[in-house]
Amino acid sequence: GNGAALSTEACAAYSESLAEFRRASAHRWAERTYPVLERLLAEFTDRYERAKREHGGLDFEDLELLCRDLLRDNDELRERYRQRFERVMMDELQDTNAVQLELIDMVAAGNLFTVGDAQQLIYGFRHADVELFDARGEVMAARGARLTLTTNFRSRPEILDVINRVFEQELGERFRPLVAG
Numbered sequence: 001g002n003g004a005a006l007s008t009e010a011c012a013a014y015s016e017s018l019a020e021f022r023r024a025s026a027h028r029w030a031e032r033t034y035p036v037l038e039r040l041l042a043e044f045t046d047r048y049e050r051a052k053r054e055h056g057g058l059d060f061e062d063l064e065l066l067c068r069d070l071l072r073d074n075d076e077l078r079e080r081y082r083q084r085f086e087r088v089m090m091d092e093l094q095d096t097n098a099v100q101l102e103l104i105d106m107v108a109a110g111n112l113f114t115v116g117d118a119q120q121l122i123y124g125f126r127h128a129d130v131e132l133f134d135a136r137g138e139v140m141a142a143r144g145a146r147l148t149l150t151t152n153f154r155s156r157p158e159i160l161d162v163i164n165r166v167f168e169q170e171l172g173e174r175f176r177p178l179v180a181g
Contacts, residue, residue, distance in 0.1 A: 089115070
């Protein structure tokens with residue numbers, strides 16, 4: 001019942017050694033397991049691709065990549081789409097991935113309007129990359145073509161105060177506090 005007995009230098013050294021042993025053991029386990037997982041993933045990928053071909057199926061990523069390749073490799077088609085759209089608007093830009101941004105850039109020709117909020121990224125599972133959004137924002141800001149809105153008309157000031165405190169801690173310098181409208 002005396003916790004002070006566990007506060008000795010010997011106990012601290014033991015705890016540190018145990019933690020190091022666990023880290024080393026995990027690394028050795030991972031070294032043995034990685035080749036097995038890599039082989040299983042390769043086999044799954046082969047079977048999945050074969051099943052899609054057998055059924056004439058495509059998944060979401062296939063659609064993105066095939067469309068990108070088609071527009072990238074066919075200048076005439078890409079130009080036809082650029083001429084087709086007077087304006088291109090992309091909402092929720094923070095939820096786009098590199099392939100999607102490439103697609104957008106291929107059909108837009110100086111007529112692109114984007115909207116997004118880095119604090120609302122939800123599609124990481126689809127490889128959405130907030131750094132792409134931030135980089136695009138920096139380019140737009142350098143051109144004087146970026147407007148940042150911080151007024152929120154959906155929430156009460158009390159709710160925004162809590163949200164601002166939580167997300168400021170979570171996002172650090174990237175955070176922009178919201179103001180009730």
